[in-house]
Amino acid sequence: xxxxxxxxxxxxxxxxxxxxxxxxxxxxxxxxxxxxxxxxxxxxxxxxxxxxxxxxxxxxxxxxxxxxxxxxxxxxxxxxxxxxxxxxxxxxxxxxxxxxxxxxxxxxxxxxxxxxxxxxxxxxxxxxxxxxxxxxxxxxxxxxxxxxxxxxxxxxxxxxxxxxxxxxxxxxxxxxxxxxxxxxxxxxxxxxxxxxxxxxxxxxxxxxxxxxxxxxxxxxxxxxxxxxxxxxxxxxxxxxxxxxxxxxxxxxxxxxxxxxxxxxxxxxxx
Numbered sequence: 001x002x003x004x005x006x007x008x009x010x011x012x013x014x015x016x017x018x019x020x021x022x023x024x025x026x027x028x029x030x031x032x033x034x035x036x037x038x039x040x041x042x043x044x045x046x047x048x049x050x051x052x053x054x055x056x057x058x059x060x061x062x063x064x065x066x067x068x069x070x071x072x073x074x075x076x077x078x079x080x081x082x083x084x085x086x087x088x089x090x091x092x093x094x095x096x097x098x099x100x101x102x103x104x105x106x107x108x109x110x111x112x113x114x115x116x117x118x119x120x121x122x123x124x125x126x127x128x129x130x131x132x133x134x135x136x137x138x139x140x141x142x143x144x145x146x147x148x149x150x151x152x153x154x155x156x157x158x159x160x161x162x163x164x165x166x167x168x169x170x171x172x173x174x175x176x177x178x179x180x181x182x183x184x185x186x187x188x189x190x191x192x193x194x195x196x197x198x199x200x201x202x203x204x205x206x207x208x209x210x211x212x213x214x215x216x217x218x219x220x221x222x223x224x225x226x227x228x229x230x231x232x233x234x235x236x237x238x239x240x241x242x243x244x245x246x247x248x249x250x251x252x253x254x255x256x257x258x259x260x261x262x263x264x265x266x267x268x269x270x
Contacts, residue, residue: 003032003033004236005032005230005231005234005235005236006234006235006236007029007032007033007034007090007230007233007234007235008032008033008034008035009033009034009035010029010034010035010089010090010233011034011035011036011037011038011081011085011086011087011088011089011090012026012029012034012036012037012038012088012089012090012091012092012233013037013038013040013081013088013090013091013092013125013129014026014029014037014038014039014040014092014094015040015041015066015068015091015092015093015094015095015121015125016040016041016094016095016096016144017037017038017039017040017041017047017050017051017063017094018039018041018042018043018044018045018046018047018049018050019041019046019050019194019195020194020195020196020222021094021144021189021192021194021222021225021226021229022039022041022050022092022094022095023039023049023050023053023222024221024222024223024225024226025092025094025222025225025226025229025230026039026050026051026053026054026061027050027053027054027057027226028223028226028227028229028230029054029059029090029230029233030054030057030058030059030061031057032230032234033059034059035059035060035085035086036059036060036061036062036085036086037051037054037059037060037061037062038061038062038063038064038077038081038085038088039051039054039061039062039063039064040063040064040065040066040068040077040095041063041064041065041066041095042065042066042067042095043065044063044064044065047063047064047065048063050063051063060085062080062081062084062085064077064080064081068093068095068117068121068122068124068125069116069117069120069121069124071124074121074124074125074128075128077128078128078129081129082132087132087133087136088129088132088133088139089133089138089139089140090139090140090141090142090233091125091126091129091130091133091139091140091141091142092142092143092144092229092233093121093122093125093126093141093142093143093144093166094144095117095121096117096118096144096196097113097114097117097118097196098159098196098197099113099114099158099159100155100156100159101155101157101158102154102155102157103157103158106157106158110158111158114158114159114162115158115161115162115165118159118162118163118165118166119162119165119166119169122143122166122169123169126141126169126173126184130173130177130182133177133180133181133182134177134180134181134182136181137180137181138181138182139181139182139183140182140183140184140185140232140233140234140237141170141173141177141182141183141184141185142184142185142186142187142229142232142233143166143169143170143184143185143186143187144166144186144187144188144189144225144229145163145164145166145167145170145186145187145188145244146159146160146163146188146189146190147188147189147190147191147246147248147251147252148160148163149163149164149166149167149188150164150167150188150252151252163188166186167186167188167244170184170185170186170242170244171184171242174241174242175242178241178242183232183237183238183240183241184241184242185232185237185240185241185242185243185244185245186243186244186245187225187228187229187232187244187245187247188244188245188246188247188248189220189224189225189247189248190214190220190246190247190248190249190251190252191210191213191214191219191220191248191249191251192219192220192221192222192224192225192247193219193220193221193222194222201219207219213251213254214248214249214250214251214254215249215250215251215253215254216249216250217249218249219249220247220248220249224247225247228245228247232245
């Protein structure tokens with residue numbers, strides 16, 4: 001039972017590994033005995049800090065500066081990981097950016113910036129790190145999307161579209177690469193507190209209002225997402241592919257609770 005998840009010795013690559021979900025995921029792999037963790041980020045100092053925390057758990061780690069929207073940088077990172085840690089067994093596509101704005105106003109530059117990182121970058125990393133997986137006949141891809149991928153929201157047009165693309169990218173990879181033994185799945189967070197979303201929660205009343213929306217009455221933390229990622233990467237998920245795990249505290253199933261129903265409501269228990 002010491003290797004119940006079957007990840008001991010596996011080489012795991014995490015993009016956006018400098019903090020938040022990426023750092024928590026790298027540490028999650030370390031805690032289950034991964035053979036090595038590569039943390040890619042545009043901010044090398046943050047990635048180095050994550051790598052140091054992984055090494056503190058007795059697991060090999062390396063930090064790499066990498067803009068996943070740049071194909072040449074992604075290929076170079078894949079070659080360096082293979083040379084120093086070994087061939088990747090797991091890829092977690094986590095790096096992402098957020099740019100608020102309505103579709104009526106989004107500029108072409110803003111649109112391309114979001115798509116290049118949040119969607120094209122995921123494909124580039126899948127191609128670079130997944131090539132060896134297909135050759136060896138095994139591997140796992142996990143992509144971080146968002147509840148916004150399936151639920152339109154104000155001032156999030158381009159971001160939501162990019163994350164919706166991640167869902168189909170993962171399903172398509174699952175279909176095309178399944179015969180080669182490579183699985184592809186998505187984890188979609190909702191109302192998570194990370195460095196990217198921290199400014200929302202520093203606004204008075206936002207934490208309380210968001211918590212009240214979820215049946216679990218709580219905001220998620222990066223470790224909540226990391227736990228699902230580690231499971232999907234593991235041997236325990238060996239027959240799961242093309243799927244999405246929504247880590248949202250139940251908020252996606254709380255819509256009917258927003259509709260007033262006189263005589264049926266019990267607001268005192270809210």
